[in-house]
Amino acid sequence: MKREITLRINGETHKLEVENRRTLLEVIREDLQLLGTKKMCDMGECGSCTVLLDGMAVNACLTLAVDARGKKIETIEGVAQGGNLHPIQKSFVDKGAVQCGFCSPGMIMTTKAFLKKNPHPTEEEAKTAIAGNLCRCTGYVRIVDAILSAADSVKE
Amino acid sequence: MKDLDFVGKDVPRVDAEVKVTGEAIFSVDVTVPNMLWGRMLRSPLPHARILNIDTSRAERMAGVKAVITGEETPFVFGVSHMDQVPLQTEKVRYVGDPVAAVAAVDVDTALEALERIKVDYEPLPAVFDPEEAMQAGAPIIHEGIERNIAANPCYNIGDVEKAFQEADHVFEDRFETQRVAHVCPEPHNCTAVWDASGKLTFYYCSQMPSVSRVQISKALGIPESKVRVITNHVGGGFGSRATSKFPMDFAAIVLARKSGRPVRIEYARDEEFIFSTFRHKFIMTVKTGIKKDGTITGRHITNICDNGAYCDYGPVVTNVGGAMQGTLYRFMNYRYDGYTVYTNLPYGGAMRGIGNPQVHYAGETQLNMIADRLGMDPLELRLKNAVRTGDETASGAKLKSCGLVECLEEAAEKIGWKEKRANPKPNRGLGIACGVHFTGVRLSPGIDADFAGATMTVNDDGSVNLATSCVDIGSGSSTALTQIAAEVLGIEVDKINTIFGDTETCPMGWGSRASRNTAIGGMAVQKAAEDARRQILEAAGVKMEVHPDDLEIRNSTVFVKSAPGKSMSVADVVRFNRYRKDGQAVMAKYHWDAPSQLADPETGRGNFSMAFSFGAKAIEVEVDPGTGQVHILDVAASQDLGKAINPLGAMGQIEGAVHMGLGFAMSEEIALDETGRMKNPYLLDYRVLTSLDMPPVSAILVETNDPIGPYGAKGVGEMATIGTPDAFVSAVAEATGLYITDLPVTPEKVLLALKRKKSKKKAQ
Numbered sequence: 076m077k078r079e080i081t082l083r084i085n086g087e088t089h090k091l092e093v094e095n096r097r098t099l100l101e102v103i104r105e106d107l108q109l110l111g112t113k114k115m116c117d118m119g120e121c122g123s124c125t126v127l128l129d130g131m132a133v134n135a136c137l138t139l140a141v142d143a144r145g146k147k148i149e150t151i152e153g154v155a156q157g158g159n160l161h162p163i164q165k166s167f168v169d170k171g172a173v174q175c176g177f178c179s180p181g182m183i184m185t186t187k188a189f190l191k192k193n194p195h196p197t198e199e200e201a202k203t204a205i206a207g208n209l210c211r212c213t214g215y216v217r218i219v220d221a222i223l224s225a226a227d228s229v230k231e
Numbered sequence: 232m233k234d235l236d237f238v239g240k241d242v243p244r245v246d247a248e249v250k251v252t253g254e255a256i257f258s259v260d261v262t263v264p265n266m267l268w269g270r271m272l273r274s275p276l277p278h279a280r281i282l283n284i285d286t287s288r289a290e291r292m293a294g295v296k297a298v299i300t301g302e303e304t305p306f307v308f309g310v311s312h313m314d315q316v317p318l319q320t321e322k323v324r325y326v327g328d329p330v331a332a333v334a335a336v337d338v339d340t341a342l343e344a345l346e347r348i349k350v351d352y353e354p355l356p357a358v359f360d361p362e363e364a365m366q367a368g369a370p371i372i373h374e375g376i377e378r379n380i381a382a383n384p385c386y387n388i389g390d391v392e393k394a395f396q397e398a399d400h401v402f403e404d405r406f407e408t409q410r411v412a413h414v415c416p417e418p419h420n421c422t423a424v425w426d427a428s429g430k431l432t433f434y435y436c437s438q439m440p441s442v443s444r445v446q447i448s449k450a451l452g453i454p455e456s457k458v459r460v461i462t463n464h465v466g467g468g469f470g471s472r473a474t475s476k477f478p479m480d481f482a483a484i485v486l487a488r489k490s491g492r493p494v495r496i497e498y499a500r501d502e503e504f505i506f507s508t509f510r511h512k513f514i515m516t517v518k519t520g521i522k523k524d525g526t527i528t529g530r531h532i533t534n535i536c537d538n539g540a541y542c543d544y545g546p547v548v549t550n551v552g553g554a555m556q557g558t559l560y561r562f563m564n565y566r567y568d569g570y571t572v573y574t575n576l577p578y579g580g581a582m583r584g585i586g587n588p589q590v591h592y593a594g595e596t597q598l599n600m601i602a603d604r605l606g607m608d609p610l611e612l613r614l615k616n617a618v619r620t621g622d623e624t625a626s627g628a629k630l631k632s633c634g635l636v637e638c639l640e641e642a643a644e645k646i647g648w649k650e651k652r653a654n655p656k657p658n659r660g661l662g663i664a665c666g667v668h669f670t671g672v673r674l675s676p677g678i679d680a681d682f683a684g685a686t687m688t689v690n691d692d693g694s695v696n697l698a699t700s701c702v703d704i705g706s707g708s709s710t711a712l713t714q715i716a717a718e719v720l721g722i723e724v725d726k727i728n729t730i731f732g733d734t735e736t737c738p739m740g741w742g743s744r745a746s747r748n749t750a751i752g753g754m755a756v757q758k759a760a761e762d763a764r765r766q767i768l769e770a771a772g773v774k775m776e777v778h779p780d781d782l783e784i785r786n787s788t789v790f791v792k793s794a795p796g797k798s799m800s801v802a803d804v805v806r807f808n809r810y811r812k813d814g815q816a817v818m819a820k821y822h823w824d825a826p827s828q829l830a831d832p833e834t835g836r837g838n839f840s841m842a843f844s845f846g847a848k849a850i851e852v853e854v855d856p857g858t859g860q861v862h863i864l865d866v867a868a869s870q871d872l873g874k875a876i877n878p879l880g881a882m883g884q885i886e887g888a889v890h891m892g893l894g895f896a897m898s899e900e901i902a903l904d905e906t907g908r909m910k911n912p913y914l915l916d917y918r919v920l921t922s923l924d925m926p927p928v929s930a931i932l933v934e935t936n937d938p939i940g941p942y943g944a945k946g947v948g949e950m951a952t953i954g955t956p957d958a959f960v961s962a963v964a965e966a967t968g969l970y971i972t973d974l975p976v977t978p979e980k981v982l983l984a985l986k987r988k989k990s991k992k993k994a995q
Contacts, residue, residue, distance in 0.1 A: 105262075108262075110253070110256065110260040111252065111254065112253065113257075113416070113417075113466075114259070114418075115417070115418070116913070116914050118913065120913060120915050121416075121914055123416060150253070151252065151253035152252070154252070155252050160248065160252070164252065167251045168243050168244070168247040168251055169243055171241070171244070171879040171880065171882070171883050173244055173246075173247045173250045173251060174244075174705040174706070174883060174884075175416060175417070175465065175466050175467045175704060175705025176246065176247075176250030176251075176255055176464060176466070176705065177257065177416035177417050177466030177467060177705075178416055179250050179251055180251075180253045183251060202922040202923050202925075203922075203923060205922045206921045206922050207921075208922075209414075209416075210922075211413075211414050211415065211416055211467050211887075211890075211891070211919065212416075212705045212883075212887045213887045213890070214886035214887045214888075214889055214925055214928060215890070215921075216883075216925070216928055217882075217883055219922065
């Protein structure tokens with residue numbers, strides 16, 4: 076069954092007709108071609124599709140598009156502002172936290188929600204925050220480094 | 232040598248910005264108008280004759296645009312053995328062997344159509360154990376292959392029996408490794424698009440697009456010029472994309488041709504685990520002769536590789552570990568008997584280190600067992616036997632640079648080897664292991680070539696377009712290659728645009744395999760850049776009326792060495808050169824073939840790689856005797872990489888490799904049921920280490936400046952994977968007094984071993 080819904084994504088309003096059963100991940104990738112949000116497992120086990128719903132990090136593959144109505148949705152495409160990288164993105168670039176880059180959007184979205192809640196994290200807290208985001212390239216060492224460094228730059 | 236401006240610097244990845252904004256397009260992100268979704272029907276039986284395939288009900292279904300069977304994909308393929316076709320017509324050889332494929336308007340319709348295809352099978356006796364499969368009378372999986380032995384790579388150097396006679400001790404131990412998956416973040420996928428002129432554009436997450444193009448062209452009988460393979464960014468590879476995934480490729484290509492519409496096939500995560508291939512399971516016996524003073528006299532390794540139903544890289548995988556174990560220590564009596572054995576199980580492929588991590592695991596763990604048995608320090612034992620610069624090893628490798636001793640010493644120093652061994656603590660243990668891996672390789676019989684290509688144009692504004700045959704699958708190769716070009720040209724990194732992964736715009740090369748991008752790809756780039764530089768200097772010499780030898784380039788400016796005030800921008804030189812009568816563009820190309828040799832077919836000996844990277848891992852663990860849990864306290868990972876073109880990237884490679892190695896050591900396993908169906912094809916059940924599982928890792932770069940590689944560089948990514956399970960198992964052994972010789976070392980195994988040890992003590 077299809078339903079007409081309105082989704083507010085990165086400050087823009089999209090009117091869409093979607094099947095009830097479709098996930099937010101499918102709708103943002105397929106209907107809106109916001110391809111920065113990645114699909115690795117499609118069952119909530121890897122975190123690569125992480126987006127923010129009202130500031131909270133969620134797996135877009137486990138969220139029905141119809142359930143995202145009325146919420147403020149933020150995807151990786153909305154993180155850089157006015158052509159400038161967000162400090163978290165800058166930190167990921169500078170600290171060597173990116174390799175193949177497939178997990179990077181999800182990692183960055185998780186980090187964004189996390190640093191908002193906990194602007195002065197310890198290393199252990201940073202590791203815990205991204206425990207649901209799998210990376211196969213980096214061993215997480217430089218990702219954790221980038222998160223802590225981003226926290227510092229936000230502090231300053 | 233002049234000071235380096237770009238090489239050796241922590242340059243951020245050239246693709247990092249587009250990756251952190253989500254703008255980077257991967258092959259899985261590509262959609263084309265009018266595209267259909269393809270899916271494959273796979274065998275539910277491990278070994279069966281196909282009696283009949285009825286696709287009529289699927290064909291009649293609304294939304295189904297094409298259905299194909301093996302009749303329409305008569306392409307025989309393989310890496311070393313031509314033993315596979317995309318869709319089987321006569322018999323299936325493992326649970327999952329594809330027999331038909333459909334293209335439909337969406338995935339759900341395609342899946343429903345698969346259910347309407349009726350296949351009649353006649354089950355055949357199957358064999359699931361390679362040691363059973365090697366016995367006379369075992370079911371034959373491929374006609375004409377006796378005892379299911381597909382390949383038998385051997386090394387027979389010196390006189391190993393005599394070496395055992397001359398030894399004071401001879402030890403023999405058996406080791407087993409498990410199947411582990413690449414777990415590429417981006418699932419394997421491809422999109423086939425035919426146009427009206429008969430040209431195929433193939434979007435495909437390949438490590439080797441040029442090779443894919445050749446294979447597709449040959450199979451379909453169309454010119455290479457009519458096949459374009461485009462990778463885009465690649466979401467991890469680790470060897471899984473080092474050959475075409477033929478069933479998927481050809482199914483999509485033929486479905487697209489039949490339906491007249493583009494077709495996409497994409498693996499779901501559970502398919503990805505099995506059908507993207509995996510690291511083979513090995514069963515190894517290591518026999519080592521050693522003198523009282525610790526000198527190894529000789530070694531004999533027998534390795535049974537559980538190949539699964541098809542060869543893919545299996546014979547190469549069986550071979551490589553054998554070559555490399557003959558390259559690590561100074562003994563010159565060496566025998567290796569590899570058996571690549573077909574079973575009715577899913578088939579493995581190339582995975583980071585290509586068989587070497589498994590064989591090193593056996594060899595290095597046994598060396599630690601021997602050190603324990605003889606009461607020797609495992610570090611000292613290694614230092615005593617380690618190969619050194621200038622050595623020609625048992626395998627025939629000529630070591631022009633070798634930092635093995637430094638790697639061992641630095642890893643030991645970092646972990647606190649001496650102090651900690653002198654002051655042992657209960658339940659704690661230290662382990663050490665070392666290894667060697669090649670930088671590019673000539674181990675495929677008959678192919679006497681190991682090359683990469685680069686083309687380069689310097690634009691009117693002094694910026695540069697560089698095209699390479701090396702696909703950056705996440706390793707950072709594009710950044711390293713850009714740094715090499717910048718260094719040679721004297722033009723800044725941010726003015727150079729490096730592209731890869733498009734057979735229409737990039738030169739041919741083997742692509743990304745065998746740790747070759749930075750060194751072999753780097754030499755092609757260096758040589759092309761030297762040519763472009765020469766062209767710039769000659770043109771500048773004409774314009775400035777100076778001999779080119781008196782010119783140099785730095786900061787995109789050409790200077791006169793003897794008159795430093797006199798200069799001209801590279802941009803002005805390029806424009807001068809182009810916009811004049813009989814002018815020229817600054818364009819360069821280079822195809823570099825690494826100076827290595829094919830092995831002697833009799834003994835297996837040969838200097839099979841341009842350079843060899845060495846490394847060591849030292850690991851400290853604490854074992855909880857109540858639960859069997861192993862906590863990793865510290866990891867030191869050193870590597871002789873010749874020269875770190877980009878230290879930041881190299882450290883990232885090493886850290887990531889330790890992550891993969893620890894997963895191999897302690898948590899990852901593709902568990903198969905009695906018919907070969909994977910029991911745990913999900914990321915919650917197949918345990919990749921999370922951020923919370925990762926211990927601190929100290930990556931240590933040892934630079935030995937190899938005389939051949941660009942600026943002295945050698946390979947990084949695969950060597951870094953080697954040694955982690957060996958050091959881990961040995962650390963657990965020191966903590967518990969027990970070597971667990973079958974990976975992975977799970978808490979259950981540790982607990983069981985502790986229990987057995989306790990009851991043994993009681994019995995005494």
